[in-house]
Amino acid sequence: MISKEQERILQEYLSGKESPEGKALFDQWAQSLYEDKSFQPSDSEEALSNAQQKMWVNISSKKDTPIIRLVTSWALRAGIAASVLLISMLAWKWIGKYNQPLPEYELSYQTIKTKAGEHATVTLEDGSKLFLNGASSLRFPTKLQGQTRHVYLEGEAYFEVTHNPQQPFIVSSKHLNTTVKGTTFDVHDYTQDNQANVTVLTGKVAVEMANNPQRNCLILPNQVCTYQSEKANLSQSSIIDARESISWRExxxxxxxxxxxxxxxxxxxxxxxxxxxxxxxxxxxxxxxxxxxxxxxxxxxxxxxxxxxxxxxxxxxxxxxxxxx
Missing domain, CATH: 3.55.50.30 (Phage tail protein beta-alpha-beta fold)
Structure with a gap:
């Protein structure tokens, strides 16, 4: 059964406070919910309470097992206001009825592509500017809703991101996931290359491997985070002038x-x-x-x-x- 302390940590995490304990509890709860095939949605408070207790019993017995990172769990966190009981009911109704992840929002996306030798510029509704290099493509939301500003890159682009700590900016590419709150940086990640780079001009940038988030680096101005497929690892280094990384714009x-x-x-x-x-x-x-x-x-x-x-x-x-x- 969930304790008062666990409930407090989980509710703080759901309200936006980042913590390893909260994330672990949330992932464990989501995994238990996903595996509990016997639970059927009900409007009965007693049924919901019993289901919640059962899930936490399962969590306690699986603390040493790996946690599957469900898209559903992150989507739920974006739209929930602190009631663990209500989350259980809503999430399971969605999974049971539709058998698919719960989307954050019904976002509409636009994709822009460049040919070899071409450049393109995109300005998002928050004022962030994205400069696309040749032979690249960028998929971005037309409306920046939700808890993150999430774009998808294939190739190379330079980003001038408007500062907003309440809505982090995420760039997902072939090998890397890059997260910032407001800064300028370059992402070079072509699908056919065995190396990818993120270079920071201003601010602070968090980079992690797309298929292994435990491999990550935090880089500052004039620093580079490099992915090499042969080593399947990230390395961090310093350079004299990060502006050279965006010399392609000129x-x-x-x-x-x-x-x-x-x-x-x-x-x-x-x-x-x-x-x-x-x-x-x-x-x-x-x-x-x-x-x-x-x-x-x-x-x-x-x-x-x-x-x-x-x-x-x-x-x-x-x-x-x-x-x-």
Whole structure:
């Protein structure tokens, strides 16, 4: 049976106070509710009370088992005003009747996409500005309702988020979930890349792996959180000037000992071409270069003179031969 102290912690958590104890109790309650197939909704106060006691007995017996993070639990938290008994009834009625997660709100979304070499700008209703890089897509709500401002990114975008501690801003991408309350930062996370980065210009940003929230980092201005698929981990580092991470907005490019496979991929997005590299060993080389508003031909000439490679342009295809020297 739920104790007074447990009820107090849970009600505080439901009202918006973040705490590990509250979150654990809530997840345990949600898991118990989800597994209790014998419970049938009823308007009877006695039936609801008995169901609640039964759920807490189940929770007590499963404290050492992993908790499944249900979408339902987070949706419920957004719309509930502190009555654990009422939550039990409403949640189970939804699960039992519809057998699907309870949505936070009936939000309408808009998606904007850019081609290689294109940029786009989106201004949300709270004044937040989102700058989309080439070959990227952004899905965002037309109305910022609910407890969070949640957008979905594939590719790269720079964010200038209006400060609102009561409504955190979340960017979900292929490998990362990035959460802020008001700051400026860049998210680089293309589906086909084995590396993703979040770079902070101002404020404070929390980053976690999309499939493993326990792997996370908290970064400040001029810091980068990097995901690498080979290691399935996040790493944190400092840089001299975070503004270089958004140099793409001004058609500037910086390569600082960057692997050639990443170099070619970035150039493909910038110039809408594909690279055919005849010598796979070239991919292990690194390149140091910077240029601004340069044509593809100018970039390739610089690569040829600095690395010693040869290139040939055939329409939208660039053939690369040789090995870096």
């Amino acid at each position: 058609r500037k490019v910086y390569f600082k000992r960057e692997r050639m496979d990443l170099v070619f991929r970035k150039l493909e997005r910038m110039y809408e071409v594909s690279f055919q590299v005849k010598n796979p060993q070239l991919m292990d080389c690194t390149w140091i270069a910077s240029f601004e508003n340069a044509s593809l031909e100018e970039v390739l000439q610089l690569m040829q003179s600095s690395l010693g490679i040869q290139y040939q342009i055939k329409g939208k295809e660039v053939i690369i031969k040789g090995i870096c020297q």
